[in-house]
Amino acid sequence: MSKSKNNKAAKVATEKRDALLDLLKNQGAQIYNDLDKGKFPQFSVPSRSVSNIVYDKKLRQYILGNAASLRSARNMSQLRSFTQLMWLAFFANRLVHEKKSSTLRDVYYSSQAFEVEFEDQPESDNIIVDLEAVLARPREDFHIFPEERSSIFGDLTIEYTVPGYEGKRMRLSDHPDGYLIGPSLSSAELVDTSAELVIAIEKGGLFTRFIEEKVDKKFKAIIVDTAGQAPRATRYLLKRLHEQMKLPVVILTDGDVYGEHIAMVIKSGSANAAHLRELTVPDAKWLGVWASDIDKFKLPTIPMTESDIKRIYDLQKDPRYQEGIWKTELEIFLKIKRKAELEAFSKYGLTNITDKYLPHKLELAKSL
Amino acid sequence: MSKEVFNQISPSEFFYRNRDLAGFSNPTRSLYTAVREFVENGLDACDQQGILPDIHLRIEAVDPEKPDPKPYVLTVKDNGPGMDSKQIPLAFGTVLYGSKFGLKQARGMFGLGATMAILYGQITTNKPVTVSSSVDGKAMHEYTMMLDIQKNKPVIMKHKQTDTTKKGLNVSITLDGDYSKAGSKIRDYVYQTSLITPYATITFDDPKGEKFQYKRIVDTMPPAPTIIRPHPHGVDVETIRRMIADTHYQVPVLDNAMIEKVKKELGLSKKNLNFEGIMARAEKKWSSLSRPVRVIVAVMSFLNMDFERIMKIRLEDIDLIHKRLSYYDFGDAKLVTLEMPKSNPYYKQLANTVQGDSLITFLTKRFQRIGQATAIKFAEFANLKAEKRIGSFTNEELVQLSDSLQKYEDFLTPDPSCLAPLGEEPLKKGMQQFFKPDFLEVYQRSASAYSGFPFVIEMGIAYGGGIPAGKMTVYRFANRIPLLYDEGSDVVLKVVNETDWNRYKVKNESPVVIVSHICSTRIPYKTVGKENVADREEIEKELRLALQYLSRKLAAYMSKRGLAEIEKKRANLYLKYLPLIAQFSTELAGKNKEPDYKKVIKDLNNVQVEEQ
Numbered sequence: 001m002s003k004s005k006n007n008k009a010a011k012v013a014t015e016k017r018d019a020l021l022d023l024l025k026n027q028g029a030q031i032y033n034d035l036d037k038g039k040f041p042q043f044s045v046p047s048r049s050v051s052n053i054v055y056d057k058k059l060r061q062y063i064l065g066n067a068a069s070l071r072s073a074r075n076m077s078q079l080r081s082f083t084q085l086m087w088l089a090f091f092a093n094r095l096v097h098e099k100k101s102s103t104l105r106d107v108y109y110s111s112q113a114f115e116v117e118f119e120d121q122p123e124s125d126n127i128i129v130d131l132e133a134v135l136a137r138p139r140e141d142f143h144i145f146p147e148e149r150s151s152i153f154g155d156l157t158i159e160y161t162v163p164g165y166e167g168k169r170m171r172l173s174d175h176p177d178g179y180l181i182g183p184s185l186s187s188a189e190l191v192d193t194s195a196e197l198v199i200a201i202e203k204g205g206l207f208t209r210f211i212e213e214k215v216d217k218k219f220k221a222i223i224v225d226t227a228g229q230a231p232r233a234t235r236y237l238l239k240r241l242h243e244q245m246k247l248p249v250v251i252l253t254d255g256d257v258y259g260e261h262i263a264m265v266i267k268s269g270s271a272n273a274a275h276l277r278e279l280t281v282p283d284a285k286w287l288g289v290w291a292s293d294i295d296k297f298k299l300p301t302i303p304m305t306e307s308d309i310k311r312i313y314d315l316q317k318d319p320r321y322q323e324g325i326w327k328t329e330l331e332i333f334l335k336i337k338r339k340a341e342l343e344a345f346s347k348y349g350l351t352n353i354t355d356k357y358l359p360h361k362l363e364l365a366k367s368l
Numbered sequence: 369m370s371k372e373v374f375n376q377i378s379p380s381e382f383f384y385r386n387r388d389l390a391g392f393s394n395p396t397r398s399l400y401t402a403v404r405e406f407v408e409n410g411l412d413a414c415d416q417q418g419i420l421p422d423i424h425l426r427i428e429a430v431d432p433e434k435p436d437p438k439p440y441v442l443t444v445k446d447n448g449p450g451m452d453s454k455q456i457p458l459a460f461g462t463v464l465y466g467s468k469f470g471l472k473q474a475r476g477m478f479g480l481g482a483t484m485a486i487l488y489g490q491i492t493t494n495k496p497v498t499v500s501s502s503v504d505g506k507a508m509h510e511y512t513m514m515l516d517i518q519k520n521k522p523v524i525m526k527h528k529q530t531d532t533t534k535k536g537l538n539v540s541i542t543l544d545g546d547y548s549k550a551g552s553k554i555r556d557y558v559y560q561t562s563l564i565t566p567y568a569t570i571t572f573d574d575p576k577g578e579k580f581q582y583k584r585i586v587d588t589m590p591p592a593p594t595i596i597r598p599h600p601h602g603v604d605v606e607t608i609r610r611m612i613a614d615t616h617y618q619v620p621v622l623d624n625a626m627i628e629k630v631k632k633e634l635g636l637s638k639k640n641l642n643f644e645g646i647m648a649r650a651e652k653k654w655s656s657l658s659r660p661v662r663v664i665v666a667v668m669s670f671l672n673m674d675f676e677r678i679m680k681i682r683l684e685d686i687d688l689i690h691k692r693l694s695y696y697d698f699g700d701a702k703l704v705t706l707e708m709p710k711s712n713p714y715y716k717q718l719a720n721t722v723q724g725d726s727l728i729t730f731l732t733k734r735f736q737r738i739g740q741a742t743a744i745k746f747a748e749f750a751n752l753k754a755e756k757r758i759g760s761f762t763n764e765e766l767v768q769l770s771d772s773l774q775k776y777e778d779f780l781t782p783d784p785s786c787l788a789p790l791g792e793e794p795l796k797k798g799m800q801q802f803f804k805p806d807f808l809e810v811y812q813r814s815a816s817a818y819s820g821f822p823f824v825i826e827m828g829i830a831y832g833g834g835i836p837a838g839k840m841t842v843y844r845f846a847n848r849i850p851l852l853y854d855e856g857s858d859v860v861l862k863v864v865n866e867t868d869w870n871r872y873k874v875k876n877e878s879p880v881v882i883v884s885h886i887c888s889t890r891i892p893y894k895t896v897g898k899e900n901v902a903d904r905e906e907i908e909k910e911l912r913l914a915l916q917y918l919s920r921k922l923a924a925y926m927s928k929r930g931l932a933e934i935e936k937k938r939a940n941l942y943l944k945y946l947p948l949i950a951q952f953s954t955e956l957a958g959k960n961k962e963p964d965y966k967k968v969i970k971d972l973n974n975v976q977v978e979e980q
Contacts, residue, residue: 024956025956027956028952028953028954028955028956028957029953029956029957029958031953031956031957032954032957032959032963033963035946035949035953035963035964035965035968036963036964036965037967038967038968039968040968041949041953073942073945073946073949076938076941079941079942079945080941082945082949086948086949086952086953086956087952089952089956090951090952090955090956093956094955116948
């Protein structure tokens with residue numbers, strides 16, 4: 001455990017926080033000055049419309065194009081959302097200053113203390129995405145978290161930065177149920193690990209099975225439960241594990257089109273978050289379950305639904321699905337029109353997946 | 369003529385028997401009608417003399433404790449020219465006496481209504497009418513009198529003369545009325561009359577002790593109408609017959625007075641000449657002689673008589689068709705008929721005089737806006753000889769003339785100078801004062817005509833402000849009289865109701881007032897009650913055009929108003945959100961004092977003002 005590494009990480013975190021606070025202050029000052037000059041304040045918000053979402057091959061993720069819309073307090077139809085956005089920036093500023101965290105739902109209710117109305121939570125969620133786009137920072141940076149929580153387990157030591165826990169360390173293999181990836185864990189410094197690999201797995205049930213089967217030890221792995229589509233905090237953590245701890249990331253999902261896309265989002269982001277750039281692990285690898293595995297491992301299957309098939313057609317238009325396994329697996333799914341869940345391996349015994357499938361796939365991954 | 373005896377009834381008696389025709393059917397209606405007649409007479413009298421009217425109406429119950437209907441004393445006082453003392457008994461004590469027979473716009477038609485009211489008062493309460501008048505502002509004559517209904521004669525009970533300082537007329541009658549029922553109509557009447565007569569001050573003391581006063585809003589009176597000749601489209605055979613009788617000369621009576629007149633005009637009052645001398649003198653002075661004198665001279669020429677001779681005969685007939693002249697000779701006591709040779713230089717003169725004007729002269733002189741050229745063209749159209757003397761027309765020819773006058777389409781439209789519309793400016797000021805609206809527009813159409821009667825439409829539309837929402841209100845006026853009853857069948861309401869108000873952004877419950885004023889020498893009322901105007905095509909069209917013009921203006925205003933309302937909402941939104949933005953940005957920017965965001969809102973208000 002090197003102290004210098006720790007200090008450096010803490011420094012990075014502090015710098016990042018200060019940069020965000022500066023950004024908020026600058027935005028606030030700009031609006032303040034406009035008002036003081038008797039001008040209607042305005043700022044530009046990068047456009048998040050479909051036409052402005054482009055795939056950047058170099059970054060290997062979706063990013064926003066150059067289109068931006070001007071939001072002005074003069075425009076009556078924008079006045080309300082302008083005020084909401086201002087409030088959110090103000091609220092985020094307080095959260096970051098006071099090192100407090102909030103959830104999407106919490107934000108919706110907090111607004112009411114300031115006479116800023118949101119029709120419903122989707123409206124406030126949308127404003128949060130706007131603020132992300134304006135600041136080009138994920139909401140987790142300004143301490144706003146979704147309700148959904150995913151978990152982590154493995155030999156990883158972290159150091160908390162949240163008030164009251166500053167400096168306190170924790171080994172993430174001490175509790176057999178794993179640890180929630182919440183605000184305090186997301187903001188903690190990554191101190192040390194003996195692991196050589198990160199396995200992200202789509203399902204909580206399999207996550208528990210992997211812990212029971214000591215996959216962490218057998219494969220020197222940190223196990224992450226994405227609980228379906230990986231939340232941003234989880235993706236951010238995966239990125240840090242990959243970049244700061246130099247750990248390769250592999251992904252295990254159900255054998256269907258949604259599973260394939262869960263892996264893709266961890267690897268290269270989602271169109272929904274095209275305005276954010278620090279959430280992807282471009283080197284992450286999808287281990288399975290592939291469509292081709294269904295036949296290969298004689299897995300029990302269930303038929304695809306209409307919406308499964310439609311989703312395949314949709315993804316076939318996505319530039320990221322134009323090559324490699326991404327392309328071929330999609331084609332096979334479309335051909336067999338059947339899917340298999342991770343639990344399907346249980347047909348051949350509860351440990352079949354960890355004993356047989358996983359080693360096989362990890363071996364295969366080296367050549368991917 | 370048959371010897372059968374007809375019982376002639378006097379006009380008073382006729383109206384007494386048919387009083388409901390004139391609006392005196394019951395105590396409620398009668399009280400209202402009486403008020404109208406006296407107030408309108410007062411206004412008319414002032415209008416005609418160009419005096420800014422000051423009308424004071426007072427109704428008092430004789431015994432306030434009695435239940436309605438009961439006797440009321442109705443008094444109307446004006447500041448008009450007054451009436452000559454000698455004329456008062458005839459004017460107020462007989463039916464069908466009036467000074468309004470000319471062809472021009474006036475409120476009442478014949479001054480008949482006032483007498484009817486007096487008559488009604490007399491038969492219901494048996495009380496006399498009191499009229500006091502001053503024409504010079506010094507002496508006042510007061511008459512107390514009743515009508516002898518059968519004889520149509522006034523019975524003067526009292527006449528006294530007192531000193532005064534004010535000109536004008538004061539009429540007071542006692543009549544059976546029902547103010548509890550008629551009150552609201554009378555108040556409406558006074559209110560609406562004041563609206564259409566903004567140059568008058570009208571005061572009303574009602575029997576309950578309430579005082580309603582509508583002060584003068586404008587100090588200028590609309591120009592008084594002029595009396596004009598009739599338009600050819602507006603006359604019938606009977607009118608033509610009267611006009612002809614009026615123009616052509618009756619065979620003169622050769623009495624002493626007439627002979628004296630002839631002598632005087634010839635300059636022979638103190639000098640007698642023989643026949644040749646008279647003829648020579650007449651020839652010399654011909655151009656200065658009056659028409660009757662010319663006829664006498666012509667007759668003397670035919671008969672070869674001097675003054676002495678001619679005084680002994682009576683002219684019987686001048687028969688131009690057979691060129692015969694007949695007279696009764698008192699001396700010989702016999703009827704003499706002799707030929708009138710056309711060769712006689714006086715033949716033409718006599719013929720012309722007796723037969724009246726030629727058709728062309730008749731048309732150009734007696735009708736409005738007919739010139740020589742039009743008259744000639746018309747004669748061709750009517751298939752009548754242009755030079756034919758009007759007095760020699762046969763019955764058939766008269767009917768032909770009358771029909772053709774109706775049918776000929778190339779006459780100029782009737783002369784509107786006999787009309788006295790209120791004018792856009794006074795109407796606008798009146799409406800402004802009465803309704804205090806947010807929007808007001810008035811419009812006067814140019815004159816038009818129906819059946820030979822000229823008319824002018826004036827209209828005003830007002831929106832919002834002091835006007836209560838709920839229902840569109842239409843005030844109808846004709847010749848400055850408010851029309852209060854029978855609105856259902858009125859042409860103005862027909863036009864208003866047929867308008868698609870949605871097109872003009874006006875809703876049913878919008879606060880809208882429409883004032884419509886029809887001015888004409890003859891308003892085509894549907895009923896004798898004179899409360900609703902018939903839907904004559906020409907009038908309907910003019911009303912429609914006026915209303916369309918005003919509605920378009922209103923629609924433009926409504927659009928603007930809509931914008932203004934959006935602006936207002938907008939300003940409210942700014943007021944709601946800008947303080948919040950200021951608050952949040954202050955904390956974000958790390959400042960202590962909030963920015964002066966009010967400047968932004970101030971600028972916004974300026975923008976609004978400019979836009980309006």
